[in-house]
Amino acid sequence: MLKRTLLLTAATLCIFVMQAQTTSYPTDTIKGKIFYRYSVQRGEGLYRISKNFGVSQEDIVRHNPELQNSGLKFGQTILIPVVIQTDSSNYIVHELQPKETKYGIARQYGVKMSQIEELNPETSKTMRIGEKLLIPKADMTVAQKELPSNDQHTLVKTEEIKQTEIKQAEIKTDTTNISTDIGETSEEQRNYSDSTANRITLAVMLPFMTDAVKRDASIERFMEFYEGILLALNRLTNSTTPKITVYTYDTDKTEARIQTILSDSLLLNADAIIGPAYPVQVALVAEYAQQNNIPLLVPFTSKVPDIENNPFILQFNPTELYEAQTLASWIKQRKDKLNCLVLEDSEIYSSSIATLKQELQQQQITTTQASLRLLLNDSVEHLLAQDKTNLIILPSDRYSAIQNTLSHLGILDADYNIVLLSHYAWQKENIDLKQIYTSLFKHNTLSVDAIKYGVSRQIFFPQDLQNDAPRYDLLGYDLTIWLLQVLQQQATDFAGKLAMTNEYKGLQSRLHFEHVSDNGGWMNTAITISDNTSIKASEDVDETDF
Numbered sequence: 001m002l003k004r005t006l007l008l009t010a011a012t013l014c015i016f017v018m019q020a021q022t023t024s025y026p027t028d029t030i031k032g033k034i035f036y037r038y039s040v041q042r043g044e045g046l047y048r049i050s051k052n053f054g055v056s057q058e059d060i061v062r063h064n065p066e067l068q069n070s071g072l073k074f075g076q077t078i079l080i081p082v083v084i085q086t087d088s089s090n091y092i093v094h095e096l097q098p099k100e101t102k103y104g105i106a107r108q109y110g111v112k113m114s115q116i117e118e119l120n121p122e123t124s125k126t127m128r129i130g131e132k133l134l135i136p137k138a139d140m141t142v143a144q145k146e147l148p149s150n151d152q153h154t155l156v157k158t159e160e161i162k163q164t165e166i167k168q169a170e171i172k173t174d175t176t177n178i179s180t181d182i183g184e185t186s187e188e189q190r191n192y193s194d195s196t197a198n199r200i201t202l203a204v205m206l207p208f209m210t211d212a213v214k215r216d217a218s219i220e221r222f223m224e225f226y227e228g229i230l231l232a233l234n235r236l237t238n239s240t241t242p243k244i245t246v247y248t249y250d251t252d253k254t255e256a257r258i259q260t261i262l263s264d265s266l267l268l269n270a271d272a273i274i275g276p277a278y279p280v281q282v283a284l285v286a287e288y289a290q291q292n293n294i295p296l297l298v299p300f301t302s303k304v305p306d307i308e309n310n311p312f313i314l315q316f317n318p319t320e321l322y323e324a325q326t327l328a329s330w331i332k333q334r335k336d337k338l339n340c341l342v343l344e345d346s347e348i349y350s351s352s353i354a355t356l357k358q359e360l361q362q363q364q365i366t367t368t369q370a371s372l373r374l375l376l377n378d379s380v381e382h383l384l385a386q387d388k389t390n391l392i393i394l395p396s397d398r399y400s401a402i403q404n405t406l407s408h409l410g411i412l413d414a415d416y417n418i419v420l421l422s423h424y425a426w427q428k429e430n431i432d433l434k435q436i437y438t439s440l441f442k443h444n445t446l447s448v449d450a451i452k453y454g455v456s457r458q459i460f461f462p463q464d465l466q467n468d469a470p471r472y473d474l475l476g477y478d479l480t481i482w483l484l485q486v487l488q489q490q491a492t493d494f495a496g497k498l499a500m501t502n503e504y505k506g507l508q509s510r511l512h513f514e515h516v517s518d519n520g521g522w523m524n525t526a527i528t529i530s531d532n533t534s535i536k537a538s539e540d541v542d543e544t545d546f
Contacts, residue, residue, distance in 0.1 A: 027082065035063065035079040042074045054083045091119065092135040096128065104220065106463070109135045200487055201245045202480075203267055204229060205258075205275030205285065208250040220466040222277065225299070227461050228476025229274070231453065234460075235477075236484060244484075245269075251276045258284045270294050271487050274479065279303040286310055295494050297483055299475065304521075311495065313521030314513060316440075316479065320352045323438050323527060324359040327421075330436075330529045331391070332363050339385035340367040342393045343375060343405075350396040357393075367393075375408050384416045391436075393421045399429055409433055424530075428469045436531045440524065441470045441508050450507050453477065471508060478506030498522060 025036040036053070046057045046067075061067050063079045072078075094105060106113045119134045206222045226248075233244060247270065249261045258281045261267065267288075272295040276285055282298055283305045289296040289312045298304050302317040331338060342357060360367055372395055374380040384390050392409060394402045409418055410432055422435035457473065465471060482504040489497035504511040510526035 025080075028079070030079075034082040036082060037077055038080050040072050040074060040076045040078060045072060049078075049080070053080050055081055092137055094133045094135045096131045096133060098129055105133065105135065109137075111136050199243045199245065200484065201247070201269045201271050202483075203247045203249065203270040203273045205249045205251045205261065205273060205281075207253055207277050209252060210250050221472040224465060224467060224472040225476035227457070228473035228478075229480045231456055231460065231473070232477045232480035232484070234456065235453070236481060249275075251278075251281055253278060253281075255280060255284060262288050268292060272297060272483055274299060274483070277301065279305070286313055289313070293494075295483075295486075297479060299479055307523065308517045308520040310521050311519060314483075314498075315521065315523045316509075316511075318440075318523055318525055318527060320355045321359070322523070322525065324352070324356040326527045327356060327438055327529065328359040328363045328365060331360065332365055335365055337389055338391050339388040340365065340391045340393065341380075341383055342367050342369045343372045343395055344369060345372040345395045348372075348395045348401050350398065350401075352397050353393065353395060372405065375405060378408070381412070381416075384412065386416065389417045389419050391419050391421060397423050399423075399426050403429070406431060406433065425469050436529060439528050439530050440510060440526060442505075442510065442528075447507070453507055474506070474508035478504070478509040478511070481506065482511055 025038055028035050028037060038049070038053075040049070046060060049072075050057045050060060059081055060078065063081060067078070092109065094109070096105075102113050102116055106116055115136045116133060119136060204226065206226055207219065208222065208226075209219050229246075233246070247264075247266060249264075251257055251261065258276065262284065267273075273285060273289060274297045276282060277300045279301050282296075282301060282303075286296055286298075286304065286306065287310075288294075290310045293312065295312050295314060297314040297316065299316045302315070302319050304313055304315045307313045307315055331340065340360070342360075357367075368383050370380060370383055374383075394405065396402055406420075409420065412418055413433060418433060420431065420433045420435045422431065422437040424437055424439040424441060426435075426437070453474075461473075465473065482501070485504070486497050486501045489500040491497045491500060498513060502513055510528065511524055512526040513522040514525050515521075516523050
């Protein structure tokens with residue numbers, strides 16, 4: 001059975017509040033919370049008072065910490081939190097789980113953070129595990145928002161995949177004739193419209209984890225990626241373009257779920273598949289795609305099995321080896337200006353750094369290798385050069401593994417010219433060093449189309465983004481626009497279609513797919529070396545494209 005997956009933002013909920021008790025006790029408002037000022041009567045204990053006021057003993061002690069040591073005394077004035085009773089038909093009680101945030105909880109239930117905060121005024125930024133929060137109930141019906149267009153077409157917009165409706169990954173979303181409200185026809189629209197095809201069917205496979213008891217924090221990035229897909233469809237389609245049908249599948253993280261999805265006969269109608277996320281699932285879907293001649297766009301993992309023998313695979317993230325080869329070639333062009341210092345640590349391992357070291361050796365680039373402990377013990381200066389730029393290669397690409405060493409490099413930078421081999425994801429960190437890093441993404445996304453996109457996103461998905469390096473919504477947007485342009489080409493075979501739209505510069509991503517082998521698939525090779533240093537070859541600009 002097929003079900004829609006997309007939800008609209010619920011209308012602002014009306015919460016009806018009434019006081020739990022009508023008493024003549026004086027009240028005080030402290031930090032937005034209302035308290036009774038109660039004078040303890042003779043013979044009263046915490047239990048009696050808590051029952052009379054309908055609060056827990058723990059709450060009374062928390063607001064009167066002196067009771068922990070002295071206990072209750074006759075005539076003592078204490079604060080009793082006023083219990084606010086909310087119509088139970090309008091809220092859900094949620095028990096806070098480890099690693100949950102108010103943002104994630106709001107996304108889970110399809111409500112706004114401000115609504116949760118209004119209903120739970122005592123909720124702090126660092127909430128306690130096991131704490132019970134009142135969550136306003138959102139309107140769980142699928143709704144539509146009218147867009148200002150002559151044909152009055154509609155856009156189904158989502159804030160959350162409805163948890164109770166996606167079961168066993170069997171959903172279909174029809175986005176027929178979606179119109180745009182963000183200005184004049186874009187270049188993407190004009191390119192996309194040059195077609196006489198009548199229908200495109202996309203299958204989207206992402207781990208929404210709707211059956212999970214606890215939501216994985218990583219699911220937010222896939223939600224944002226999916227929002228980007230929807231905004232791409234909204235941007236491209238109008239009354240003259242083909243009908244687009246999207247089958248959206250919740251892949252979970254298991255092979256069993258993928259097997260269930262692949263048994264769906266409707267999947268055979270797909271003109272292309274986007275996803276899944278995890279390598280073990282990609283292997284199964286890639287085999288299915290090859291057997292049924294369906295292009296498979298793999299947007300996340302760089303570990304795509306058998307791409308050398310499967311011409312239907314489109315791999316967005318290049319392999320570690322290709323990235324290492326690109327970076328080593330960049331270093332080789334500047335080897336006369338560089339002193340490459342590779343720091344090692346037996347307790348830290350990164351496969352990408354290991355691959356880079358092998359490639360530097362393969363290209364006969366001279367490096368100096370030293371223990372990371374020398375740096376931490378301030379004993380590395382004798383390995384640094386005064387007349388060259390010292391390129392520091394740390395033992396891991398995980399920021400958490402090396403962040404404690406950056407202060408040591410900052411001290412050395414005062415006397416030596418230090419450049420850090422960084423990583424794109426580190427750009428959100430406050431690193432006070434010159435850096436180089438490889439990237440598939442552009443620095444500056446400010447353009448007319450980017451502004452239009454930002455307006456559109458704010459209208460349909462007003463939540464704050466959880467991911468910004470890279471932005472997963474922009475990744476979904478760019479990949480979807482590019483893929484639909486490819487599918488609209490008039491060549492009779494997929495390779496021919498791809499050759500006609502091989503180069504693409506999106507709002508965030510740069511795409512250039514190349515054949516990995518004569519009988520194999522395609523890999524994006526649009527890597528940029530971002531360099532904010534002075535290590536330039538004569539032909540260099542600020543960013544070197546490969």
